[in-house]
Amino acid sequence: MSLTSSTLLIVVVLATVLAFAAAVWLWPRLGRGGGLPVLGRIGVVLTLQVLVLASVGLTANRTFLLYGSWADLAGQEGRMPSMGHDAPGGSAVRLLGRQPTDVGGGRTPHVGGEIEKITVRGERSKAAVNAYVYLPPEYFQKGNENRKFPATVVLTGFPGMAENLLKPLPYPKTAWTLAKQKKMPPMVLVMMQPSVVPTRNTQCIDVPGGPLSETFFAKDLPKAISGAYRVGTSPSNWAIMGDSTGGYCALKVALQHPENYAAGVGLSADYKPELDGDSGDLFHGNAAEEKRSDLLWSLDNLPQGKSSFLVTTSMQGEGNYKPTQKFVEKVKAPARVSSITLDHGGHNFKTWCREIPPALQWVGARIGAE
Known part of the structure; x- marks a missing residue:
């Protein structure tokens, strides 16, 4: 049974209700003295x-789609896939499967486009990361x-899964609609998690002796995708x-690698990494890299390239309002x-769905x- 299925949630909630009713019925009998009643x-x-926590956890997961499968929950999604075949362009991109888009005529690629699930292997970072390509x-x-x-x-x-970018954040459908309305040119979307290790929040930083997340997103990913698909370089x-x-x-990569990206967009973005149990030690004493x-700090102290930035926030409901103003300045x-x-909007999918079309x-x- 799928981790995100409504059936699983209904079963667990029903079990919780029945267990509560049973507890009320049995409690007088269990109130006696002795080892067994205790x-x-x-x-x-x-x-x-356990049942209450499971009900709350499953409800939160269905709302925010933090984990898409039992394997994802167990931290096994980052393992190298053993299926699929190389996409055109070489072994840097491995095709795992295809699926239609959620638009009219979506089962016909030349009408609705297509979504491919792939694994990207980084030439320099040596990372292997799953992604969806629209x-x-x-x-x-x-x-x-x-x-x-x-x-x-x-x-x-983070945490999050690439499937979030198909639904409930409808990036392919929105791009298809805007292109059809002549509001934006047709473009390829490469949708994925912001980490090269699903269980660790590497935040596009090259960790000394650890995952080379910045190298993967800044250098390996554009090279691999442009080698496998008809994408400019x-x-x-x-x-x-x-x-x-x-x-x-996104903002970090666009700011520090204008030689590879012309634009970066941060929806409700952070402006410095969050150091906690999910991130671990990202710098290992490297003060210069931490700055x-x-x-x-980078905007004040490092040269700025020709990149363009779009940042979003809300006057009420977002914690990044003041840092966003500082970034703009x-x-x-x-x-x-x-x-x-926005006048108001929380740190959630509903807010981002409002911001995705103009972004x-x-x-x-x-x-x-090209």
């Missing part, structure tokens, strides 16, 4: 606690066989965006910055095909 009371309390219908249409497309890397928050062909931790990652990871030429400030339009106006 053990019975302990068992009833523990069972109810190919627009124009990619398959006659006459476009040699056409190259712009590409945008789209990152989730110049920075003017590439953008990167994300929400929350993924937004920090560099603070984007506000610190961006200087030749870099450029735009911002979206994609903004990206479409700043990158293009």
Whole structure:
């Protein structure tokens, strides 16, 4: 039974209700003295606690889609897949499967486009990361066989899973709709987690002696995708965006690697890494790298390239309102910055769904095909 299935949630909630009713019925009998009644009371309390926690956890997971499968929950999604075959362009990209888009005519690639699940192997970072690639219908249409497309890397928050970027954050459907309405050019979307280790929040930082997350997203990923798909290779062909931790990652990569990305979008972004149990020690005493990871410090102390930035926040409901204002103030030429400030909006999917359409339009106006 799927971790995110409504059936599992209903079964667990029903079991919780039945267990509570049984506890009420049995409690007078368990109130007697003696060893067995005491053990019975302990068992009833523990069972109810486990079921209540399971109900709350499953409800939260279905709401925020933190884990998509039992393997994901157990931290096994990062293992090297043993199935699939190499996509055109070599072994850096391994195709795992295809699925239709959630649009009209979605089962016909030249009408609705297509979504491919892949594994990307980093040449320099040696990381292997799963991703979804949205190919627009124009990619398959006659006459476009040699056409190259712009590409945008789209990152989730942490914890999160790449499936979030298909639904409930409908990136492919939104891109398809906007392109059909002539509000943005057709583009390839590369959708994935902001970490090269699913169980560790590496936050696009090259950890000394550990995962080379910045190298993967800044260098390996554009090279691998442009080698496997008809995607341009110049920075003017590439953008990167994300929400929350993924937004920090996107801004960091675009800020510090303008030679590879022309634009970066942070939806409700952080502006410095969060150091906690999920991240572990990201710097191992490297004070210079720790300063560099603070984007506000970087804007003040490091040269700014020609990248363009879009940042979003809310006057009520977001904790990044003041840091976002500071980020906007610190961006200087030749870099450029735009911002979206909502009157109210929490740090959640509902807010980001409001911001995704204008963000994609903004990206479409700043990158293009070769």
